Amino acid sequence: MEGGDLGHGIELSADATERMMSFVEDAYPYFRSITGEGVRQTLRRASEITPVELVEVPSGTPVLDWTVPDEWIVREAYVVAPDGTRLFDVADHNLHLLGYSVPFRGTLPLDELKEHLYTDPELPDLIPNRSSFYVPRWGFCAAHRQVEALRPGAYEVVVDTELVPGSLTYGEIVVPGEEADEVLISTHVDHPSLANDNLTGIAVAAEVARTIATTRHRYTYRFVFVPSVIGAITWLARNPDVVPRVRCGLVITGLGDSGAFVYKRSRRGATLIDRVAEVVVGRSPGAELIDWYPFGYDERQYCSPGFDLAVGRLSRTLHGTFPEYHTSGDDLSFVDAGQVAAAAQMVLDVLGAVDANDTYRNLRPYGEPRLGPHGLLNRVGGGGATAAYEQALFWVLSLSDGDHDLVAIAQASGLAMATIVEAAGRLLDAGLIGPDDGAGGSVPG
Numbered sequence: 513m514e515g516g517d518l519g520h521g522i523e524l525s526a527d528a529t530e531r532m533m534s535f536v537e538d539a540y541p542y543f544r545s546i547t548g549e550g551v552r553q554t555l556r557r558a559s560e561i562t563p564v565e566l567v568e569v570p571s572g573t574p575v576l577d578w579t580v581p582d583e584w585i586v587r588e589a590y591v592v593a594p595d596g597t598r599l600f601d602v603a604d605h606n607l608h609l610l611g612y613s614v615p616f617r618g619t620l621p622l623d624e625l626k627e628h629l630y631t632d633p634e635l636p637d638l639i640p641n642r643s644s645f646y647v648p649r650w651g652f653c654a655a656h657r658q659v660e661a662l663r664p665g666a667y668e669v670v671v672d673t674e675l676v677p678g679s680l681t682y683g684e685i686v687v688p689g690e691e692a693d694e695v696l697i698s699t700h701v702d703h704p705s706l707a708n709d710n711l712t713g714i715a716v717a718a719e720v721a722r723t724i725a726t727t728r729h730r731y732t733y734r735f736v737f738v739p740s741v742i743g744a745i746t747w748l749a750r751n752p753d754v755v756p757r758v759r760c761g762l763v764i765t766g767l768g769d770s771g772a773f774v775y776k777r778s779r780r781g782a783t784l785i786d787r788v789a790e791v792v793v794g795r796s797p798g799a800e801l802i803d804w805y806p807f808g809y810d811e812r813q814y815c816s817p818g819f820d821l822a823v824g825r826l827s828r829t830l831h832g833t834f835p836e837y838h839t840s841g842d843d844l845s846f847v848d849a850g851q852v853a854a855a856a857q858m859v860l861d862v863l864g865a866v867d868a869n870d871t872y873r874n875l876r877p878y879g880e881p882r883l884g885p886h887g888l889l890n891r892v893g894g895g896g897a898t899a900a901y902e903q904a905l906f907w908v909l910s911l912s913d914g915d916h917d918l919v920a921i922a923q924a925s926g927l928a929m930a931t932i933v934e935a936a937g938r939l940l941d942a943g944l945i946g947p948d949d950g951a952g953g954s955v956p957g
């Protein structure tokens with residue numbers, strides 16, 4: 513099934529929003545962590561959008577400077593108050609249990625219990641998301657107001673968990689293109705019941721993969737669904753043959769809140785993906801482009817100086833700058849379907865621009881060619897789009913000197929990348945520009 517040329521602009525299908533949102537709703541309660549059944553369950557549910565291959569890497573496997581951890585199994589976890597009330601039950605909200613809690617059973621006085629309770633006094637009604645992946649600990653996370661109201665007495669604690677040799681699970685979708693060179697799209701899969709920070713990235717990645725599979729495209733598109741940090745490190749450690757083929761990429765996350773787009777540049781800062789983001793993301797209302805810094809999501813791993821990949825990050829409101837971040841406030845009501853759909857379209861537009869970008873050479877560079885006789889002025893449609901297209905013809909002819917690629921022309925002209933791509937396609941068909949193979953340009957006798 514061919515749905516057109518990715519490089520010439522692909523519209524998200526009409527049922528995409530419904531597909532992505534029903535995934536977000538279904539996967540919200542799944543019990544995710546950096547390992548365990550919740551990740552598998554989430555990836556299997558994402559496979560209903562488009563098939564995701566699950567890869568299992570055994571606990572104890574050395575990966576770069578790290579080791580794949582034991583798998584975390586949670587059966588039940590709660591506290592019983594002196595009056596018999598059950599508190600902080602993980603069955604009620606999976607943020608209640610400190611991530612990677614070690615097993616514990618016992619009865620404790622309130623003061624001792626409180627050493628194991630995590631709250632955020634500044635957001636007294638929300639449950640914070642906390643984990644202790646690499647230091648063995650048990651604990652519960654709860655609304656500060658609830659913990660403040662606890663009365664002294666004996667509290668019974670049940671943390672029925674297990675840390676056992678198992679595996680780390682990540683997911684992968686490869687959509688082969690005409691070339692072996694790849695574009696990498698990465699999103700994290702380890703956050704428990706957090707809707708925006710986790711599930712929107714997975715939904716958009718799967719839907720974009722599904723869409724690209726129906727198009728003609730140049731690059732091979734690889735989508736990876738990894739637990740934060742350790743998952744990206746594991747993927748990088750296991751794919752030394754793929755890494756050199758990665759032309760550029762994007763980490764996607766937090767795409768469903770009400771904010772405008774934020775693009776974070778790769779470490780190198782002026783790579784293909786950064787330049788594309790400038791002309792595609794940067795022109796959407798309110799968008800912000802920010803420079804690299806070594807914190808955040810898995811761009812930290814892809815852009816570490818040894819790999820130094822051209823990977824940027826697309827999100828909406830920056831993590832850590834809104835109160836719902838990493839709390840029970842990041843629930844389904846925090847995610848807007850229209851924002852998720854617009855984000856999937858934005859990712860498609862960015863990848864389309866990457867796919868279409870090329871450097872051409874004007875084959876009739878002496879004076880302007882007459883466009884009418886070359887059949888270039890018969891564009892279907894009219895009005896502003898046609899005016900922009902006609903301007904784009906002149907911009908492409910003028911700057912196709914072997915030094916400017918189409919992104920540079922979109923940048924210089926202020927015209928939409930899609931318009932520049934359309935004009936370049938028509939000029940190529942008319943034989944007025946050619947691939948920049950060093951052979952272009954004929955000097956008149």
Ligand code: ZN
Pocket residue numbers: 703709831838
């Ligand atoms: Zn997060």
